[in-house]
Amino acid sequence: MSETVASLRAALLRPGPGSSDFDLNPGIVLPEGRKLRPAGVLVPVTLAYGVPRVILTKRSSALKHHPGQIAFPGGKQDEGDADVIAAALREAQEEIGLPSDLPQVLGTLPAHETVTSFMVTPVVAVIERGFDIRPEPGEVEEVFSVPLSHLMIPANYSVQSRRWRGQWRRYYTVPWGPYYIWGATARMLRGLAARMQG
Template identity: 60%
Template structure:
């Protein structure tokens, strides 16, 4: 069952009760108690129809090459918080000016198997936006329809071996785009909030 796009949905989603998530929860193992590096990602929905801006990471990157991701990254020393990091990275990676983004709020952090505490930042993109991908970091900037992102039934569980053990993760493929891992888990959590 699909949810129709409404800008009010983002605010309502933030009021739904849910705790932090992790890449470990599907395997029934507790997340390791380690020091995590803070990061912020921007879930930027266009005001017109709720299409979500995503990137395909550059194939030459050392970490997560070719993966589908929300714009964002780790906190740099000049960032005041995860929101600032998400907005800075969105500007650097895809040319999105922070002045075009109405910030709605943040979701609880998501712990990745690679040792990050990723805070999703929700925002609405106002006006026209023509992406300018940074070629060293981004191979492609594209959007996915709100109806796909907002439907929990689109997210299914797959498994693969990683560092000697089986890992389970969510996927939500759309055409040529294989949305999976932490990005899919974050967006599935948001989709569930839309239905609360």
Template identity: 60%
Template sequence: MVTATDRARISALLQYRGEPSSDFDLNKDLEPAIKQPLRPAGVLVPIREAADGLRLILTKRSSALKHHPGQIAFPGGRVEPTDVSPVEAALREAHEEIGLPPSVVEVLGQLPTHQTVTQFEMYPVLGWIRDDFELTPEAGEVSEIFEVPLSHVLNPANFTIQSRRWRGHMRSFYTVPYGPYYIWGATARILRVLADRVAQ
């Protein structure tokens, strides 16, 4: 049975924010010569209790989206002027994208920010889901909602570094595949930060 000890342990891991990560961590030669202002985005890392252990909820983005179409992602999005903070943006976006009410989410803390090649600064917010809710994908943004055992993405041995050509250059990135789901890029990088922290 999951107890308050689990929440307390995860929260303790987040007390130290640490250094930001980046899509350029493995690709220093691809960093843009001209630094554009980063656009803040709040993303939720939603953890829930299931009969077989803790689970992480992820989404598959719609192939019609402008940024990162078809990729595996955390629910989340750009911080709007009406958002008080990236945390509020993450909760609002999770409600819009997967039907998760903010009232059932206990915010445990934040991981270091992550810069993407598309010039977003992501603020990952870990949220503990306290009650059941109905998963409802927002058709315009989310093509699928699925879950991964938290233990899978907390094991550094499940991560690999792969490469592909991007804008004429070879780009390397982290991956942590699960079944038919190819989790890579910024999502995998953020999860690797969490995995490394748990493994310490």
């Protein structure tokens, strides 16, 4: 498993641009003067299942924003958070019951700008032992994991489109079984996959 850690560390050190919800949609016009709010999401790679797997959540279908979507644990940086890494760790504890001292943070990917005006920093961490997963009631419908190997093959990603606010919007997808991983989550994973290829 140390090979996984070494590969992730090397990938995080490789230079490269950030990403955004507009990568595939250059025609989107953004409102003038919009302010981007800092946020952090955890990309938790667990080594506790024999093969490295990435833990993801399925958001509650009752939520106002992004209901039912697949997402990393995480959220906006609060005043009490030292930085976006602290925000990601706090949110992961709240959303899936991950003890804050369990993840070993390896580093961060370049930030991802969302259409909802967040500047999201993906925080990559490894978790070497299992923990009691507790989905946050009302926010997280399900917690599941996907083999890291599946997510790190760029060919497993495809570009699809749908109408959004009256316009066609293109986005990355990387399906796994019954889970339709798309949008910002898939875009950030695609960025990591590109770095893992060297």
